[in-house]
Amino acid sequence: TSAQIGVTGLAVMGSNLARNFARNGYTVAVHNRSAAKTHALVEEHGHEGDFIAAETAKEFVQALERPRRLVVMVKAGGPTDAVIEEFAPLLEPGDMIIDGGNAHFADTRRREAALREQGILFVGAGISGGEEGALNGPSIMPGGPAESYDSLGPMLEKISAKAADGSPCVTHVGPDGAGHFVKMVHNGIEYADMQLIGEAYQLLRDVAGYSPAQIAEIFRTWNTGRLDSYLIEITAEVLAHVDAATGKPFVDVVVDQAEQKGTGRWTVQIALDLGVPVSGIAEAVFARSLSGHAALRDASRSLAGPKAAPLSAAEAGAFADRVEQALYASKIVSYTQGFHEIDAARGEYDWDIDLGKVASIWRGGCIIRAAFLDRIRAAYDARPDLPSLLSDETFAQEIAAAQDDWREVIVAATRQGVPTPGFAAALAYYDALRAERLPAALTQGQRDFFGAHTYRRVDREGSFHTLWGGDRSEVEA
Numbered sequence: 486t487s488a489q490i491g492v493t494g495l496a497v498m499g500s501n502l503a504r505n506f507a508r509n510g511y512t513v514a515v516h517n518r519s520a521a522k523t524h525a526l527v528e529e530h531g532h533e534g535d536f537i538a539a540e541t542a543k544e545f546v547q548a549l550e551r552p553r554r555l556v557v558m559v560k561a562g563g564p565t566d567a568v569i570e571e572f573a574p575l576l577e578p579g580d581m582i583i584d585g586g587n588a589h590f591a592d593t594r595r596r597e598a599a600l601r602e603q604g605i606l607f608v609g610a611g612i613s614g615g616e617e618g619a620l621n622g623p624s625i626m627p628g629g630p631a632e633s634y635d636s637l638g639p640m641l642e643k644i645s646a647k648a649a650d651g652s653p654c655v656t657h658v659g660p661d662g663a664g665h666f667v668k669m670v671h672n673g674i675e676y677a678d679m680q681l682i683g684e685a686y687q688l689l690r691d692v693a694g695y696s697p698a699q700i701a702e703i704f705r706t707w708n709t710g711r712l713d714s715y716l717i718e719i720t721a722e723v724l725a726h727v728d729a730a731t732g733k734p735f736v737d738v739v740v741d742q743a744e745q746k747g748t749g750r751w752t753v754q755i756a757l758d759l760g761v762p763v764s765g766i767a768e769a770v771f772a773r774s775l776s777g778h779a780a781l782r783d784a785s786r787s788l789a790g791p792k793a794a795p796l797s798a799a800e801a802g803a804f805a806d807r808v809e810q811a812l813y814a815s816k817i818v819s820y821t822q823g824f825h826e827i828d829a830a831r832g833e834y835d836w837d838i839d840l841g842k843v844a845s846i847w848r849g850g851c852i853i854r855a856a857f858l859d860r861i862r863a864a865y866d867a868r869p870d871l872p873s874l875l876s877d878e879t880f881a882q883e884i885a886a887a888q889d890d891w892r893e894v895i896v897a898a899t900r901q902g903v904p905t906p907g908f909a910a911a912l913a914y915y916d917a918l919r920a921e922r923l924p925a926a927l928t929q930g931q932r933d934f935f936g937a938h939t940y941r942r943v944d945r946e947g948s949f950h951t952l953w954g955g956d957r958s959e960v961e962a
């Protein structure tokens with residue numbers, strides 16, 4: 486017998502993915518650099534399906550039916566290149582390598598181009614959902630040549646998460662690095678969602694005076710409404726958890742320095758290159774960085790803050806409702822920014838990415854899964870050329886209804902000295918987009934003054950320069 490699919494790299498993600506394929510009836514060849522993991526997997530989970538354990542790369546490749554489908558689940562970066570270098574010479578034209586790691590999309594583009602020369606189909610596939618998702622159904626974002634999806638697609642559809650309407654959370658996202666790009670933006674949006682939730686928590690705690698247990702209850706209530714999502718659900722769990730050793734709320738015994746692995750940072754770096762304002766995502770990445778500057782924070786604790794009284798218990802409930810509005814409005818903005826970045830990549834790399842489809846495959850399996858994504862899908866389905874999510878009438882109306890509360894929450898935060906970079910950046914983005922006039926006109930004037938960079942006029946075509954050092958008359962540039 487031969488295997489329909491192979492998985493090499495059997496740490497948590499790879500072994501769970503291999504088990505997921507096996508549980509869905511596929512014969513799976515399994516391989517790991519150090520064979521101990523391979524044997525451990527088959528010993529512990531061999532009864533779940535048909536596995537073929539391979540000790541060497543050659544055995545692994547031989548175990549696969551042709552054309553071969555080989556999933557690589559190793560540490561992203563150098564290890565992925567090492568594995569490709571090891572396996573590519575053993576493969577034949579028409580075979581397929583699927584990289585399920587968190588690769589940078591530029592690496593995926595490079596690898597795809599190199600392997601295409603050899604006739605090997607290289608599919609960079611973003612996989613979200615952590616270890617639980619890998620086992621029971623992740624959201625999968627495969628890129629690579631479209632033809633790869635003919636044989637790979639049905640298998641991925643089988644092992645993927647299913648949205649509430651039963652549709653699989655996987656689609657061929659677009660060519661070469663498009664899948665990993667979309668996975669990267671998914672993670673950027675995830676950072677923003679988490680930051681906004683964090684700000685909501687801190688406001689409920691420091692401004693409204695609620696305890697973590699009470700805030701957990703508030704989040705549970707929110708989770709029955711339009712904020713219904715995996716992240717809100719687990720936030721309630723984390724906040725309700727009590728530390729066994731001290732009896733204190735768990736959230737109070739954890740060091741408040743957030744870590745990151747890099748995909749959020751990439752989202753911002755690429756957005757800077759593409760010229761896309763993803764301010765909400767950027768603030769989320771910076772907030773994690775700031776939290777980690779322990780010495781700087783220690784040195785700054787004595788800085789002056791405002792002296793505002795917290796809210797009374799009577800005011801707290803209404804304030805919590807306002808925070809829900811602020812969170813929802815800010816969330817719309819961060820998704821708007823993330824989708825703008827994907828849209829910009831479509832133009833930059835000539836990728837035919839269906840934005841509505843992207844929203845639809847994030848509805849299940851992944852970390853940002855939420856009822857909300859159904860609405861984003863509907864917005865793009867109704868108008869595929871939507872210039873921005875904020876141009877969708879439903880979202881625009883919801884923000885219109887939320888904006889007074891959103892502003893009040895940021896005022897309250899400012900008055901009490903509670904940092905809300907995510908809420909505030911989202912509101913500033915919204916206000917900048919709807920502004921009749923921006924100070925960019927002044928910026929252009931300054932640039933023309935010191936650097937003769939020229940400007941355009943509102944009333945005439947062409948580029949102009951004012952002779953600032955002379956008689957200040959205007960010349961056509």
Ligand code: NBP
Nearest residue numbers: 494495496497498518519558559560561564567586587615
């Ligand atoms: P790790 O990222 O911890 O990688 C460990 C695996 O890489 C082991 O199988 C290890 O083999 C193998 N490996 C390394 Br390290 N260097 C190698 C080399 N030079 N040649 C061959 N194999 C090598 O595993 P993970 O947490 O399961 O994640 C796998 C991929 O999935 C990563 O790219 C990750 O970013 C991505 N991902 C992870 C999650 C998650 O929630 N953890 C979610 C989504 C995506 P060894 O056993 O011989 O050392």
